Amino acid sequence: xxxxxxxxxxxxxxxxxxxxxxxxxxxxxxxxxxxxxxxxxxxxxxxxxxxxxxxxxxxxxxxxxxxxxxxxxxxxxxxxxxxxxxxxxxxxxxxxxxxxxxxxxxxxxxxxxxxxxxxxxxxxxxxxxxxxxxxxxxxxxx
Amino acid sequence: xxxxxxxxxxxxxxxxxxxxxxxxxxxxxxxxxxxxxxxxxxxxxxxxxxxxxxxxxxxxxxxxxxxxxxxxxxxxxxxxxxxxxxxxxxxxxxxxxxxxxxxxxxxxxxxxxxxxxxxxxxxxxxxxxxxxxxxxxxxxxxxxxxxxxxxxxxxxxxxxxxxxxxxxxxxxxxxxxxxxxxxxxxxxxxxxxxxxxxxxxxxxxxxxxxxxxxxxxxxxxxxxxxxxxxxxxxxxxxxxxxxxxxxxxxxxxxxxxxxxxxxxxxxxxxxxxxxxxxxxxxxxxxxxxxxxxxxxxxxxxxxxxxxxxxxxxxxxxxxxxxxxxxxxxxxxxxxxxxxxxxxxxxxxxxxxxxxxxxxxxxxxxxxxxxxxxxxxxxxxxxxxxxxxx
Numbered sequence: 435x436x437x438x439x440x441x442x443x444x445x446x447x448x449x450x451x452x453x454x455x456x457x458x459x460x461x462x463x464x465x466x467x468x469x470x471x472x473x474x475x476x477x478x479x480x481x482x483x484x485x486x487x488x489x490x491x492x493x494x495x496x497x498x499x500x501x502x503x504x505x506x507x508x509x510x511x512x513x514x515x516x517x518x519x520x521x522x523x524x525x526x527x528x529x530x531x532x533x534x535x536x537x538x539x540x541x542x543x544x545x546x547x548x549x550x551x552x553x554x555x556x557x558x559x560x561x562x563x564x565x566x567x568x569x570x571x572x573x574x575x576x
Numbered sequence: 577x578x579x580x581x582x583x584x585x586x587x588x589x590x591x592x593x594x595x596x597x598x599x600x601x602x603x604x605x606x607x608x609x610x611x612x613x614x615x616x617x618x619x620x621x622x623x624x625x626x627x628x629x630x631x632x633x634x635x636x637x638x639x640x641x642x643x644x645x646x647x648x649x650x651x652x653x654x655x656x657x658x659x660x661x662x663x664x665x666x667x668x669x670x671x672x673x674x675x676x677x678x679x680x681x682x683x684x685x686x687x688x689x690x691x692x693x694x695x696x697x698x699x700x701x702x703x704x705x706x707x708x709x710x711x712x713x714x715x716x717x718x719x720x721x722x723x724x725x726x727x728x729x730x731x732x733x734x735x736x737x738x739x740x741x742x743x744x745x746x747x748x749x750x751x752x753x754x755x756x757x758x759x760x761x762x763x764x765x766x767x768x769x770x771x772x773x774x775x776x777x778x779x780x781x782x783x784x785x786x787x788x789x790x791x792x793x794x795x796x797x798x799x800x801x802x803x804x805x806x807x808x809x810x811x812x813x814x815x816x817x818x819x820x821x822x823x824x825x826x827x828x829x830x831x832x833x834x835x836x837x838x839x840x841x842x843x844x845x846x847x848x849x850x851x852x853x854x855x856x857x858x859x860x861x862x863x864x865x866x867x868x869x870x871x872x873x874x875x876x877x878x879x880x881x882x883x884x885x886x887x888x889x890x891x892x893x894x895x896x897x898x899x900x901x902x903x904x905x906x907x908x909x910x911x912x913x914x915x916x917x918x919x920x921x922x923x924x925x926x927x928x929x930x931x932x933x934x935x936x937x938x939x940x941x942x943x944x945x946x947x948x949x950x951x952x953x954x955x956x957x958x959x960x961x962x963x964x965x
Contacts, residue, residue, distance in 0.1 A: 452710065479821055481707050487819065507728070507826065509720035510773040515712060516698040524717050526826075534823045536708040536949060543773070548728040559711050570711065 448562035452570035456481055457556070458498070459569075465556050466501055467571060469531060470494040480533050501554045502576065503527040506534065510543040518560060527552055527573050540574040551576045577668070577812055578842065579675040584798040585807040585961065586681075586791045587614030588917035593786035593904045594755040595691045600633040600787070603910075604641035604687030607787035611683065611917070612645070615791040616801045620646035624679035626653045627669040629662030629686035630909035632693065641687060657909070660856065661814075661945025662686060663788060664912025664957035670792045671812045680797045686913030687787035694783065699772075700908075701947070708949040715947050716780060716859070720772035722826045723861035727774060729827060732864075732879055734774050738765035740860035741778050741902055743888050748899025750929030753918075756782060756903040779860040784905030788914030805924045808964040810938075811843030817944075817951030826952065831944060832856075832869040835956040839940070840871075843960040847871040850893050850960075851936030852922055854915040856944045857900040863887075866942065867895070894932045897922055912943040916959055923963045938962045 451457075459465040470482040474491030480499060485492050508525035523539040523546065539546060540557050555574045558567035589610025591603050598606075608626075617623065626647060628638030638653040647653070656666045663686020670682035699714035706713070726732060742765060748757030760778065768777040798806045815838070817831040824830065840846055847870055855870070857863040864878045872893055873881040881887060887895040898904065898918035901911055919939035921927050939961045946954030 481821070506823065507721040507725040509717045509724055509775075510770075511699075511712070511714065511717050511720075512769070512773075513697060513699050513714075513716065513771045515701050515709075515714055516695060518712055522712055524712055524721070526721060528823045532822050534821060536711060536713060538712050548725060 448564045450562060450566050450568055452559065452568050457571050459556060464501060465554055465571070467499040467535070467554060469497040469499045469533065471497050478531055478533065480535065499533065500530045502551055503529040503535070503573070505546060505548060505550050505552045505573070507548055508539060508546045525573065538572045540572045577672060577675065579809065581675060581677065582795045583671050583674045583792055583809040584795065584964070585809065585920050586793050586798055586801050586803050587611045588791070588920045589614065589789040590753055590914050590917040591787045592753050593784050593907065596689060596785040598689070599692060600630060600637065600687045600689040600785070601640040603689060603785060603787040604628065604685050604789070605644055607687065607789035608641060608645060608683065608685050611789035611791045616803065617791065621650060622681055623647045623651055623683055624681055625651050625670065625673050626683040626685065627656050627666035628653065629656045629664070629666035629913060630688055631657055631659050631662055632908060633689060637687070638685070641685060658955040659946035660858070660906065660908050661912055661943050661955040661957045662909040663914065664916065664941065664943045664959065665814055665955070667790045667792070667913055667916050667959065668812045668814050668957055670790065671809050674792050674794050681791065681793040683789060683791050684913055685787065685789040686910040688907035688909040689785040690783050690907055691785055696783070702949065706949050708947070713947065713949070716772040716775060718947050719859035719861055720775045722865065723774050726827045726861060726865065730879065734766050734776070735762050736879055737774065737779055737860040737864065738762045739882055740857065740863050741765045744857065744896045744900045744902040747888070747897055747930065748903035751899055751927070754899040754903045755784065755905060757899055775859055775861070781858045781901040782905035784907055786904070786907045786910045786914060788910055788917040790913055790916050804965065806964045807920050807923050807961050809959065810845055810962050811839045811960040813839045813842060814955065814957045816955055817948065817953045819950045821950050824952070827865060829865060829869045829952050831951070831953050831956045832866055832942065835958050836870040836942070839958045839960055845938055845960055845962070848892065849938055850940045851938045852894045852897045852919060852932055853940045853942070854896060854898060854900060854919055855942040857896055857902050858906050860902070863895060863900070870942070889932065894936070897930065897932050912941070912957055915941040915943060919961060923961065
């Protein structure tokens with residue numbers, strides 16, 4: 435009887451960096467978020483929306499977004515998503531480009547205030563399926 | 577939706593809400609059969625279509641609920657999902673069938689069992705292909721941020737928000753369907769466990785199981801059934817949430833403002849004429865904001881409206897007369913249908929121990945759905961009902 439060939443599928447490693455399309459971390463510079471400007475109607479969005487919901491344009495120019503913004507609102511979360519360590523902090527950050535970003539905030543609970551200035555940073559947002567941290571964008575006090 | 581002919585609610589059903597060992601299908605069937613019996617329906621052949629709202633319990637939920645009712649094989653059963661709006665959307669679709677003359681009698685049901693499946697101590701969240709969910713977003717956080725901003729802009733306090741819970745628990749005190757009714761002090765509410773600053777445990781709806789069901793029919797059918805207290809559907813609106821990633825005022829709610837304005841226009845009933853309202857009070861802050869969004873009061877006067885007693889017995893509009901989601905808990909796919917069921921019972925004066933007096937004539941329901949990033953909510957469903965006897 436012919437021996438059955440065992441096909442062993444190598445599991446692909448899970449991601450450790452969230453979305454290179456949205457976040458750039460230069461080796462010798464500060465991280466920035468990538469906005470996408472529709473070549474047809476000029477609408478700027480983050481995250482990238484395809485097609486452009488306003489004009490259905492399918493081509494975009496990448497625009498680095500401001501690294502600083504205003505913390506519109508926030509919450510210290512004591513009960514969070516399954517698997518995430520609590521407490522953690524989330525907030526809405528308004529950038530000068532008229533874009534609102536939802537992000538985790540790096541810092542201590544009971545310390546953030548509405549309308550204070552925050553800046554982009556990076557940090558672990560969750561663990562991946564291999565037990566390694568996934569790095570993405572976060573904001574912190576200036 | 578422009579109703580093309582008169583649509584009536586013949587009968588409704590709701591289970592006791594709480595932690596159940598019965599799965600969603602048994603709960604759904606129980607509510608559906610209650611509604612069927614309350615409607616004097618004599619046999620399964622009279623039910624021409626059914627819609628079933630559910631969010632988390634799997635596939636072919638409607639057919640599973642209705643198999644014992646005897647309409648599998650004779651009526652289309654369509655399953656509806658839009659997170660918290662699912663049950664109300666199921667009722668809307670049943671109304672649509674009758675309004676457009678496709679059927680003479682249809683059913684809308686919402687059913688959900690969370691506790692058999694869900695790990696306690698975690699919060700609901702959007703799907704993981706949502707950019708906010710990947711970054712830790714949860715529904716409690718979304719509402720908590722609305723509260724943070726509202727407090728920042730108006731100077732309102734956690735104690736102010738707690739007034740909402742206190743009122744809802746009091747309304748629910750004698751309602752046997754609501755597990756969280758009772759007399760609570762503001763201190764108890766504010767000092768309960770912090771879930772998402774500034775919201776404490778008593779300011780968040782509980783995770784429970786339950787079901788609601790509604791039978792809708794035409795004018796001819798309501799006579800044929802011999803219903804003594806027909807409730808007329810004056811309007812039924814479903815919308816999807818405006819999507820954009822630009823700053824928006826989260827002390828308002830664009831989709832609720834839009835949907836309620838459409839409902840007032842469709843029904844010809846204005847916000848000041850609504851006697852009782854069940855709204856999406858999954859968290860205290862939501863109710864406070866929605867007074868303003870639905871124009872029960874002017875923008876900025878929500879807290880005054882509450883403090884002046886306008887949202888409770890004797891006020892302009894009794895909000896959450898059944899106790900709302902805060903005192904019922906919120907089985908996601910069920911709540912929207914259960915709200916309609918509870919309002920119909922109020923209009924009929926059937927709520928012994930928690931009946932609004934004088935017996936209300938006009939009832940409104942409101943339930944949003946989903947936390948899709950770029951929207952305040954992915955969906956919103958509202959109904960306007962009035963007594964017609």
